[in-house]
Amino acid sequence: PGPPQRRSQTCPLTSARSTSSPPSLDRRLTFQRARRRMRSAFLVVALLARAAALRLVYVHGVSPEGPAHPRLAKVREAVHGVEVVAPDITGGGDSYEQCTISAALRVLHSCCEAEEGPVSICASSFGAFVALLFAARHPEKVSRLFLLGPALDMKANLPLFVDEDGMAAWREEGVREMGPGVRVGWPWAQEILDLAAGDCPPQPLCPITLVMPESDVPRAKGFLDATPAAAAPRRVLATQGWKPYQADAGIEAVLPHLTAWAEACAEGSGTLGLSESGAGYTIDVLPTADGAVSAADAAAAASPERESVRRLQIRPEDFDGFHKSWRSHFPPGHEIHSYNAREDPAGAARAVAASFAHATKWLPSDVVSELLDFPFSADAPAALLLSGLPVDEAPPDTPIVSAVHGIGTELAQPRVPVAESWTLGLARLLGHPFVPPFFDKGHRGGLVRDMVPVPGVENLCGLLGLHRDFPASVFAPFPEPETFLLVAVRGDPSHVARTVVVDSEKLIASLSAADVALLSKHEMQAQVVLPNGTAVDQGAPFLPIAPREGRAAAATLFVPDAGAHGEGAVGRMVSPEGGAEVEAAWERMMAVGLEVADYVDLQAGDCLILNNVRCCHGRTAFEPKLDGNDRWLVKSYVTSDLWKRPATGKYGAEAYPNMVTRAVERVSNVD
Missing domain, CATH: 3.40.50.1820 (Alpha/Beta hydrolase fold, catalytic domain)
Incomplete structure (x- = not known):
C-alpha cells in the first residue's frame, strides 16, 4: 500500500496564462x-x-x-x-x-x-x-x-x-x-x-x-x-x-x-x-x-x-511507489481486469468502488478538493486538465474498432486497467459513471470506451466540430451527462490531434449582439440527408443560446451524426423558422468557438474533465498511422441523479447498480 500520509500531501496547482484565484x-x-x-x-x-x-x-x-x-x-x-x-x-x-x-x-x-x-x-x-x-x-x-x-x-x-x-x-x-x-x-x-x-x-x-x-x-x-x-x-x-x-x-x-x-x-x-x-x-x-x-x-x-481549461500539474514524486500499490490493490482476478457493466452490473460497481478508493488514496488533497468543487462551485472552470497521472507501464497497441459506431467493440479487445481505474475513480469523485443509450457494446459494457481511429474511414479523423454530448435539449428524455472524462493512454505522436474546449459563457461573450439575439430566438434542427436526397431530423429542434437557472445563458453546439445512415449520407444544420439568416449566425458561432477555444494536446497520463453542460468540445484533424502507436483515449460519462434511492425515497430512472441507460424512446425516425 502507498504511504499512509499520502492524503495530507499538497499539490502545486498551475494554470498557464491564468490568474484566477482558486x-x-x-x-x-x-x-x-x-x-x-x-x-x-x-x-x-x-x-x-x-x-x-x-x-x-x-x-x-x-x-x-x-x-x-x-x-x-x-x-x-x-x-x-x-x-x-x-x-x-x-x-x-x-x-x-x-x-x-x-x-x-x-x-x-x-x-x-x-x-x-x-x-x-x-x-x-x-x-x-x-x-x-x-x-x-x-x-x-x-x-x-x-x-x-x-x-x-x-x-x-x-x-x-x-x-x-x-x-x-x-x-x-x-x-x-x-x-x-x-x-x-x-x-x-x-x-x-x-x-x-x-x-x-x-x-x-x-x-x-x-x-x-x-x-x-x-x-x-x-x-x-x-x-x-x-x-x-x-x-x-x-x-x-x-x-x-x-x-x-x-x-x-x-x-x-x-x-x-x-x-x-x-x-x-x-x-x-x-x-x-x-x-x-x-x-x-x-x-x-x-x-x-x-x-x-x-x-x-x-x-x-x-482559457476555458484549468491545468493542474501533479508532481512525479507524489506517485513514488504507485504501481506497486496498484498491483496490491487490484490483484489478478479483481473486477477491474474484467468488468462489464451490461452483463455484470454488481461487478462493475465493485470495480468503480475500488477505483475510487485507490484514486483518492494517491491524489494530492488539493486535487481532491478541486474535483469535489468542480460540479458545485460557480467559479469552477468549464474543464480541468490533470497531468502527471501514472498509467499502464506497457500498454498494448492502440486498438482498432470494427465500424464507425463500434467504439467499444474493439477487434483486439485490449484492457488498460490502470488508466481505466483512474477513469472510474475520478468519475466517482464527480458523481457516478454511467452508460448512455446505445453505447453498451464491447467487453466493458460501454462503461469505459476507447476513443481511437477507425480503419477504412480515416476521414473521421478530420476536424470534429464543436458540440455537447447528448444535450438534453436535443435528446430528451435521455439523461444528459453532467461531466465526462478523457484519460490518455497514448497521445498523438505528431502532437497534431488536439481536443478543443470552449466555455459557453466565453463563446457567447465573443459573439456580436445581433448573432446572440438571433440564436437566442430561433431554433436549429440537426438533419441527415440520405443518398436519395431525403432529409430526416436527428433529435429535437433546440435553441443554440438558452437561459439557465441561476447563471448566464449556455450555448448548445451540435454536429449531426450521419455515420449511422450509411455511405453517402451527410449531416447539416437548418433553422426551420429563421432560415438562412439564422443558419449563417450558427456558422459564425461555430467559427468563433474555434477561434476562442483552448487546444489541449492530451498525452499519456493526462486526464481532461469537461463540464458537459457548460462547455462545448471538438477535436482538430489528424492523420492516423494505424501502426499501433496512434492516439488512444479512454472515456466515461458521469451523472449524479440517474438512480432510484429507496432509502431516501428519491425517484430515479434506473435501479442501482445498473449503469446502462435504457432507450425508452427513439431520437431518430430512421432505422
Whole structure:
C-alpha cells in the first residue's frame, strides 16, 4: 500500500496564462474585504473626477437599497471636495415595480439640468445603461462617463436571463422577482424590448472609461467597436479576478492595482500595465497579485482567448511507489481486469468502488478538493486538465474498432486497467459513471470506451466540430451527462490531434449582439440527408443560446451524426423558422468557438474533465498511422441523479447498480 500520509500531501496547482484565484481562496474572502474592494473601485472614479475638476453624478443600479446603497456613502467618502448628486431611478416605492427607462432618463435629465454645464457621470450595472443612453441623446450635458460593471446592451442581454416562458409570465403577472428584495415591473422589460436599433447599444460621443473584469473584455470591445470612429478617447480598465456581481471574487489581487492605476492617472503619470491599441480606444490590463504583468497575461485578458481549461500539474514524486500499490490493490482476478457493466452490473460497481478508493488514496488533497468543487462551485472552470497521472507501464497497441459506431467493440479487445481505474475513480469523485443509450457494446459494457481511429474511414479523423454530448435539449428524455472524462493512454505522436474546449459563457461573450439575439430566438434542427436526397431530423429542434437557472445563458453546439445512415449520407444544420439568416449566425458561432477555444494536446497520463453542460468540445484533424502507436483515449460519462434511492425515497430512472441507460424512446425516425 502507498504511504499512509499520502492524503495530507499538497499539490502545486498551475494554470498557464491564468490568474484566477482558486475557489478555496475566493471562499475565504470576507465581507469586509468586499467593502474595501468597492471603496477602492470608487476611488478610481474619485481620483479621475478630481483630476478633471468635474461635477460627479452617480446613477445606481438595480439593488434593494436603490440610491441608499452603501456604495453611495463610499463614493462620497472617496471623492473629498467633489459634489456628488445621486438621483433615484427606482420610480419610487420600495422596489422597481414603477421603474422604466424613460422615467429614469427623465430623472437624470432633471438632475443634469440643475447643474451648470456638462457633468461627469459615474454609474454601475443598469444605471450605466441609462447613463450611456442619456449621453447619446444629450451629448451637450455629459462631459464623460465612468462605468463600473456596466450593462452595455440591455436588449440583447435580457433574453439570455429570461426565457420566453418567463417573459410570458412576467407580462401576464406584471411584475417579476429579479433578486432578493427586487421586484421589477413589466413596463421596464417592455421598454427594453422596444428600444430602437440605434439605442442598443447606445453610442455616446463623450470620453468613456469602463471598469470591468478581464472576462468581460470581449463584451467591452464589441461595444466600443460599434461606437463612432470619431468618438472621444475611450478606455477599458481590465481587472484580473475582479467580478462586480460576486462580492468575494478576486478582491486581494484587484485592490492595490485599482488604487495604483487611479493614483497614476490623477498624477498625470500615465497608466500602469500594458495597453492594446484598438479602434480609438485602449485596454489597460491591471497587474496581477504579484505586481507583474507578462505580455501573455495581458493578451489573454484583453482578448476573447482566455482559457476555458484549468491545468493542474501533479508532481512525479507524489506517485513514488504507485504501481506497486496498484498491483496490491487490484490483484489478478479483481473486477477491474474484467468488468462489464451490461452483463455484470454488481461487478462493475465493485470495480468503480475500488477505483475510487485507490484514486483518492494517491491524489494530492488539493486535487481532491478541486474535483469535489468542480460540479458545485460557480467559479469552477468549464474543464480541468490533470497531468502527471501514472498509467499502464506497457500498454498494448492502440486498438482498432470494427465500424464507425463500434467504439467499444474493439477487434483486439485490449484492457488498460490502470488508466481505466483512474477513469472510474475520478468519475466517482464527480458523481457516478454511467452508460448512455446505445453505447453498451464491447467487453466493458460501454462503461469505459476507447476513443481511437477507425480503419477504412480515416476521414473521421478530420476536424470534429464543436458540440455537447447528448444535450438534453436535443435528446430528451435521455439523461444528459453532467461531466465526462478523457484519460490518455497514448497521445498523438505528431502532437497534431488536439481536443478543443470552449466555455459557453466565453463563446457567447465573443459573439456580436445581433448573432446572440438571433440564436437566442430561433431554433436549429440537426438533419441527415440520405443518398436519395431525403432529409430526416436527428433529435429535437433546440435553441443554440438558452437561459439557465441561476447563471448566464449556455450555448448548445451540435454536429449531426450521419455515420449511422450509411455511405453517402451527410449531416447539416437548418433553422426551420429563421432560415438562412439564422443558419449563417450558427456558422459564425461555430467559427468563433474555434477561434476562442483552448487546444489541449492530451498525452499519456493526462486526464481532461469537461463540464458537459457548460462547455462545448471538438477535436482538430489528424492523420492516423494505424501502426499501433496512434492516439488512444479512454472515456466515461458521469451523472449524479440517474438512480432510484429507496432509502431516501428519491425517484430515479434506473435501479442501482445498473449503469446502462435504457432507450425508452427513439431520437431518430430512421432505422
